[in-house]
Amino acid sequence: MKSIAFVLLSFLFYGAGCAQVPAGNTLQIKSLTQSDVKLDGQLSEKEWTEVTPVDLRSPWVKRTDHIANYRSFTDRQYFYFGFEVTDTTLMLYVSQEETDVAKGDRVELFFSDKPDLKNYYCLEMSPxxxxLSYRAKHYRVFDNSWDLPGLVLSARVKKGxxxxxxxxxxxxxRQIAGQAAGDTKPFKLYTGxxxxxxxxxxxxxxxxxxxxTPKSATPDFHIPSAFGVFEFE
Structure with missing residues (x-):
């Protein structure tokens, strides 16, 4: 998230935002022997029905509902992820400029090997x-030259x-987590x-x-308290 409207951080909450990941904010990533998922933006395969969705909620706006959910799993080769978003005011920027993704509706995944975000890696994905992929260092030092090798994406706009x-x-x-090539042991990533x-x-x-829910008075996802833990089997 790079909107300049949120570059300024409330200093009152800055120290809390740099705290360790709170206990309990952990998601076990289910491992399947194999997957037949076709990346078509529909999330219709049975694999997706076997994963409990995680609701995304607004920490800064009082509302009882949620507009988006997220789910993920792995097979022997890949980490699969899917977002379903309810949106009646779709704002899209379709251009060849990668950074234009940050101007409109999107979903995001951030990964780091450590909770201090000394190095973390970001994917911002539009309908x-x-x-928009980039590497970053705390606090908000961005390197847009980074791309995630092997990423395959499929988005689909639908009614609503x-x-x-x-x-x-x-x-x-595994490389982001600091594992050596060929290492297949369980691992974890701090994830937003x-x-x-x-x-x-x-x-x-x-x-x-x-x-x-990040420990910040204003919207900011580039702080440690915005991250939980993904545990990979």
Missing amino acids: ADKV GYTVEGRIPLAAL VFCGDYFGADENDVEWHSWI
């Missing part, structure tokens, strides 16, 4: 089937919202799961949703 479906080679995630829902053309016309 237009575009991805959109879906984003993708896969990442497990080897790429987010959604940006724009309802107008102004960069401030957005509502942010998250798996974890």
Whole structure:
């Protein structure tokens, strides 16, 4: 999330935002022997029905419902992920400029090997089937030259919202986790799961949703308290 509207951080909460990941914010990533998922943005295969969805909620706007959910699993080769988003005010920027993804509706996955976010890796994915990928260091030092090897993405706009479906080679995630090539032991990653829902053309016309509630007075996902833990079998 790079909207300049949220670059300024509330110093009152800055120390809390740098705390360790709270206990209990852990998601066990289910492992399947094999997968027949076709990446078409529909999330219709039986594999998706075997995974309990995680609701993404807005920490900064009072509402009882949720607009997005997330689910994921692995097979022997890949990490699969899927988002389903309800959105009646779809804001899309379709261009060849990768950074334009950050101007509209999107879902996001951030990964780090350590809770201090000394190094973390970000995927921002739009309903237009575009991805903004970058490497970062705390606090908000971005390197847009980074791309995630082997990422495959499929997004689909539908009535009342959109879906984003993708896969990442497990080897790429193991590398982020600091595992040696060929190592197949269970591992974990500190992970952020987010959604940006724009309802107008102004960069401030957005509502942010998250798996974890960050310890910040204003919307900010580039802090350790916005991350939980994914445990891979």
